[in-house]
């Protein structure tokens with residue numbers, strides 16, 4: 001167990017180094033942000049001054065070295081554009097993204113698991129076909145288009161729900177989130193639904209195929225032969241049996257959702273990190289981009305670890321050789 | 328030939344057929360038909376199966392792989408999954424037709440009056456649920472019972488099937504138990520409510536021989552003590568010879584020959600039964616060479632109106648292009664063959 005956690009953390013550390021390098025040199029290769037930052041009328045001397053202040057006149061390797069050096073003291077650098085600490089900018093926006101991703105994954109699970117179970121335990125039925133068709137649409141319709149349609153129908157035509165912003169924030173246990181007020185919930189519903197589309201389809205399909213396979217297994221037949229209720233067969237025997245891959249996938253999806261919230265955040269003007277990232281890339285604001293990537297990768301690593309731990313508690317068969325079982 | 332390798336001699340005596348002949352059977356299967364929808368169309372996998380089980384009787388069903396033994400067993404308890412479907416016949420438990428029951432009423436019978444044990448003990452327990460969960464849910468399915476009592480009864484059930492340290496085993500997950508122990512757990516679950524019938528679908532096939540014999544005799548003793556009738560499905564004729572009272576020989580979804588076990592094995596009339604016997608070392612009649620049956624059974628989709636065995640049968644004639652009807656050559660005996668063996672022919676063929 002300890003070995004597993006340590007391995008994961010070490011692995012995550014390697015990924016962080018790689019990502020920071022790629023981001024650093026990638027943006028360096030794209031261009032020099034100074035021209036975007038200074039007044040077009042500025043003299044050559046002013047430009048040089050700005051470059052010097054931002055450290056951009058140093059060779060690339062020096063810049064990276066300085067960046068890593070100040071990381072040790074918890075400094076991720078300041079935004080070229082706003083001169084605010086980059087990490088603070090990310091962390092300020094992160095709760096909005098996390099709450100959106102969380103709401104989306106909850107919707108995906110609450111809708112996807114029952115739909116998948118219903119379809120999987122009634123193979124070939126009309127319900128099965130409906131779920132399959134819906135999931136194909138969920139996979140293939142572009143997120144931004146669905147987002148615009150949601151706005152058009154529920155915000156513009158019906159006027160039921162707001163179409164942008166986080167709404168009123170509530171606080172609970174020191175966390176500020178729109179999940180804690182009714183107004184906030186009304187605001188998050190459409191973007192969360194939009195973001196949930198893909199993982200919901202994925203969860204439904206995975207649950208369906210798992211349930212379908214499980215139906216053929218002897219233990220399901222034996223459970224039925226014992227005379228226990230069909231509800232218990234499906235919700236205890238089958239669901240518990242197929243929960244391992246579902247949980248694994250949810251963990252991976254949550255990380256992806258945080259990263260892919262970018263499109264949804266743009267469509268719904270959701271003030272999260274995705275929107276900040278788009279703006280920062282446009283300004284070649286390297287410190288913010290790098291800080292963003294480091295945060296996202298850390299979230300991925302953490303979620304992976306959490307998934308592994310949940311996985312261990314769900315499947316008794318791997319609990320015993322957890323050390324050997326790295327995946 | 329009479330039963331010889333019987334583990335504890337219990338197969339004769341109280342459970343023999345004549346004893347209960349007057350009593351109404353506990354389970355009667357009549358004209359059972361189960362079909363599967365396949366790419367090749369709708370194919371019958373069980374086609375007009377009839378048999379009856381008397382109280383406390385052990386009835387063996389023998390046949391090659393794919394002959395429809397498991398599907399017959401599933402059909403009895405409504406456990407056939409799509410694309411399969413029971414399309415005809417009756418399964419009478421007393422005077423209730425199980426095939427006509429609504430799902431809840433059938434669930435009330437499963438595990439309580441008729442229970443089942445499956446072939447592969449590795450797969451018939453849910454790998455992610457503890458043994459106690461899986462026993463106690465079976466108890467709760469047929470009557471409310473407190474936590475404490477349920478636990479005590481579960482431990483007791485394990486002890487009864489010869490599991491040492493039942494308390495400890497209750498807290499185990501299936502993968503922590505050996506195959507034999509898992510099958511004992513399944514048997515304990517099947518016996519929980521002292522059912523009238525247990526359907527055992529090759530419960531010992533996946534186990535090694537010594538454990539096979541142990542479980543066989545234990546189950547037999549348990550059933551004898553509670554008057555439970557046993558439908559024992561196997562492809563191993565020597566197992567049936569050792570402890571069944573009667574036997575049905577199944578081929579391609581039909582029962583081709585049935586009768587008291589010593590009569591059927593001692594003087595088979597159907598060429599397929601003869602073939603089966605000659606392919607079992609312990610049973611081949613004295614002096615006869617071991618001879619596997621040539622060829623393979625047809626897939627259900629390839630069956631036609633003729634006798635399903637005719638392309639493997641040395642006695643086949645033109646008449647066999649039409650399937651033979653069931654005949655009753657002696658009391659308690661059935662046969663489906665146009666050219667049955669008789670005792671004399673059997674000796675010198």
Ligand SMILES: Nc1ncnc2c1ncn2[C@@H]1O[C@H](COP(=O)(O)OP(=O)(O)OP(=O)(O)O)[C@@H](O)[C@H]1O
Pocket residue numbers: 363364365372390391392393394395396397398399409410411562626627
């Ligand atoms: N799900 C299914 N779909 C299509 N055909 C099936 C299905 N299940 C069983 N069958 C058909 O039913 C026939 C009988 O199968 P069954 O499992 O009853 O055989 P069996 O006598 O129990 O064999 P074994 O000794 O291997 O257990 C097989 O030939 C198979 O073709």
Ligand code: SF4
Pocket residue numbers: 598599634635636637638640641642643644647651663664665666667
């Ligand atoms: S009916 Fe004909 S083919 Fe079939 S078993 Fe009898 S003799 Fe052989």
Ligand SMILES: [Mg+2]
Pocket residue numbers: 396397398528
């Ligand atoms: Mg079988």
